[in-house]
Amino acid sequence: MTTHEVTLPLFSPMAQTPTKRYRTLVADPPWHYDLRAKDETHRARVTYGTMSQHELLNMPVGLWAEDNAHLYLWVTNAFMAEGLQIVKAWGFEFKTILTWVKGRIQGGRIINHLGMGNYYRNSTEHVLFAVRGSLAVLNHDEVTAFIAERHAHSEKPAAFYDMVERMSPSPYLDVFARTRRLGWDTFGDESFNPSAILETLTPEQNQRLVDENGLSHMPSKLQL
Numbered sequence: 001m002t003t004h005e006v007t008l009p010l011f012s013p014m015a016q017t018p019t020k021r022y023r024t025l026v027a028d029p030p031w032h033y034d035l036r037a038k039d040e041t042h043r044a045r046v047t048y049g050t051m052s053q054h055e056l057l058n059m060p061v062g063l064w065a066e067d068n069a070h071l072y073l074w075v076t077n078a079f080m081a082e083g084l085q086i087v088k089a090w091g092f093e094f095k096t097i098l099t100w101v102k103g104r105i106q107g108g109r110i111i112n113h114l115g116m117g118n119y120y121r122n123s124t125e126h127v128l129f130a131v132r133g134s135l136a137v138l139n140h141d142e143v144t145a146f147i148a149e150r151h152a153h154s155e156k157p158a159a160f161y162d163m164v165e166r167m168s169p170s171p172y173l174d175v176f177a178r179t180r181r182l183g184w185d186t187f188g189d190e191s192f193n194p195s196a197i198l199e200t201l202t203p204e205q206n207q208r209l210v211d212e213n214g215l216s217h218m219p220s221k222l223q224l
Contacts, residue, residue, distance in 0.1 A: 018063060018064055020064075020171070020185075021063075021064055021065060021066045021069075021171075022064055022065055022066060022069065022171050022172060022173040022185070023065075023066045023068065023069050023070065023135065023168070023169045023170065023171060023172075024069065024070045024072075024164060024168040024169060024170065024171070024172045024173070025061065025064065025065055025069065025070070025071050025072070025172075025173045025174075025175060026071075026072045026074075026161075026164060026172070026173070026174045026175065026177075027061065027071070027072070027073050027074065027174075027175040027176060028074040028156060028174075028175070028176045028177075028178075029051060029056050029073075029074070029079075029086070029176060030049060030050045030051050030176060031050060031051075031075075031076060031078075031079050031082075032050035032051060032052055032053075033050075033078070053082050053085070053086075056082075056086055057085060057086060057089045058089075059090075060090075061090045061175060062090045062091035062092070062132070064173055065090075065091070065092075065132055066132075066133075067132065067133045068132060068133035068134055068135040069092075069131070069132045069133065069135060070129070070130070070131055070132075070135055070137075070167075070168040071087065071090065071092045071128075071129070071130040071131070071132070072098070072127050072128075072129055072164060072168075073086060073087055073127065073128040073130065074125065074126070074127055074156065075125075075126050075127070075128055076122070076125060076126075077122055077124070077125075077126070080126065083128050084128065087128055087130045091132055092130035092131060092132045093130055093131055093132070094128055094129075094130045095129050095130055095131055096129050096144060097126050097127070097128060097129070097144065098126065098127040098129055098144050098145070098146075098163075099124050099125075099126050099127075099144060099145045099146075100124060100125045100126070100127070100145075100146060100148060100156075100157065100160065101123065101124055101145055101146070101147045101148075102123050102124065102125065102148070102149070102150040103123065103147060103149065103150075104147070104149050105147060110147060113149070113150045127160070135168075135169075137167045137168065138166065138167055138168065138169060139166055139167060142163060142166065142167055146159055146160065146163060148160070155178055155179075156178075161181055161184075165183070170183065171185065172184040172185065173185050173186075173187070174186045174187070175187050
């Protein structure tokens with residue numbers, strides 16, 4: 001059983017209303033690139049599980065949000081339109097775009113990271129900022145672009161999370177997280193040992209996982 005098979009049912013349409021809800025949610029979806037998936041030699045081929053647009057649209061992440069909440073949805077240049085659809089499906093209203101300029105400042109100028117691209121070489125990634133209900137930002141002097149170096153594939157910079165905490169109130173939830181962060185709750189394929197999730201499941205959710213995955217019982221340990 002993969003981690004996705006355990007994590008994603010927590011957001012399934014059959015999931016019970018959570019006991020804890022969040023005022024700020026960050027989501028970094030595992031976008032599915034057809035070319036990268038089919039070509040095993042592609043230099044940008046991902047090594048983690050991806051999700052289709054249909055699967056992402058039907059994740060009721062909105063159940064985990066307060067009636068007044070902020071959403072930060074990461075999108076690549078290729079998935080801008082799909083990201084806007086997801087924002088609406090999850091029950092939020094799009095407000096603005098934040099841009100991560102991948103690079104560093106050296107000698108008074110920006111040294112950009114040179115990424116992939118069929119037309120222009122990508123050196124940016126974006127965040128769709130959206131609001132549910134009415135929730136003001138905590139400060140009014142933040143700009144819509146930030147510069148930070150790129151590290152591991154899909155890893156988001158600490159500068160982004162610092163900005164979120166400065167602009168949006170807790171409690172915080174990071175969906176599809178790669179690592180834990182102090183003061184945040186996380187769900188994700190790489191954020192922690194998935195065996196810990198078993199303790200959070202209701203008996204009904206536990207049985208559903210057994211039935212949906214053709215198991216005779218729920219294992220006590222899950223393999224990454």
